[in-house]
Amino acid sequence: MKTKILLAEDDPDFGMILKQYLELEDFEVSWFQNPEDVVELLSSDFPFQIAILDVMMPNIDGFSLAKMILKEKNNFPILFLTAKNQKIDRLTGLKIGADDYIAKPCDPEELVLRIKNILKRISPPITEIQIKIGQYLLDTQKLSLSHPDGNVRLTVREQELLLYLLKHNHSMITRDNILDNLWETNDYFTGRSLDVFISRLRKYFSNDPEVKIQSLRGIGFEVDFPTN
Structure with missing residues (x-):
């Protein structure tokens, strides 16, 4: 079964590139240009295993969207995309509860590696419960x-x-x-x-x-x- 990724990215060109690349890597990607569409899904079945959120989006920024997701889906894996280099952006995401971040424009291969590492951590090999x-x-x-x-x-x-x-x-x-x-x-x-x-x-x-x-x-x- 393919891993289902929620991608929230308002840039149509960058979003399409990421979606196509991730699908070539055998992920199933649901791409949302409007973060409000993601919010509507939170009250229903949420079929995703990980979310990739752009920090700078209209109406609802990535940090606010992450808070909404984590409020409904505790410990849900989130990776932020940010075009900014200020450390406050990255630390803000980590304090919210995100698992990782990557700066745009990002290397698609590095993004895939980070996604796989996060997914690997979801079910770590543990000998003691x-x-x-x-x-x-x-x-x-x-x-x-x-x-x-x-x-x-x-x-x-x-x-x-x-x-x-x-x-x-x-x-x-x-x-x-x-x-x-x-x-x-x-x-x-x-x-x-x-x-x-x-x-x-x-x-x-x-x-x-x-x-x-x-x-x-x-x-x-x-x-x-x-x-x-």
Whole structure:
């Protein structure tokens, strides 16, 4: 069965190029030039596995559309297309809960690679369904982190990063290793996105002082997760 992609892109030329290329890569693409048409689908059956959203669209921008999708479809994979180079745009998308971004004009092969990496992360190879981390319980199937004071729903990328840190528990992890293994690229913007996700994890574990993710300036991180 083909992966169904929702593509929201108002530029007719660029949208057609992306649609045709993705279909050549054996994806099924539903292309929407008007983001309001996507909103109408949210109350019905939503048959897509991933959304690619242009940030700059009329009436409803990509960030606002992503918020609407994630409100109805929690943890839905989203990749942003942006023609801007300002870091605030990229960080805004990550804070909303997007999985990745790519700048326009983009290399179609790189876009396909990023899509496949996101889809691969949706069903990561996990040996344990529930993992005890201090006072918390991670349910890898439900993407939930529960604590006596409340539960948190994780995004796919947040859980992927948490599992990577757990794999290297009680040790030092370099930033380069994390970026190379999880983001498969290493530049300023991916480095900043890593900082965003680390900050989120620290916030999630703030009720247990025994759970520690310590920054090592210029090197990476040292993690201490009580798992017994």
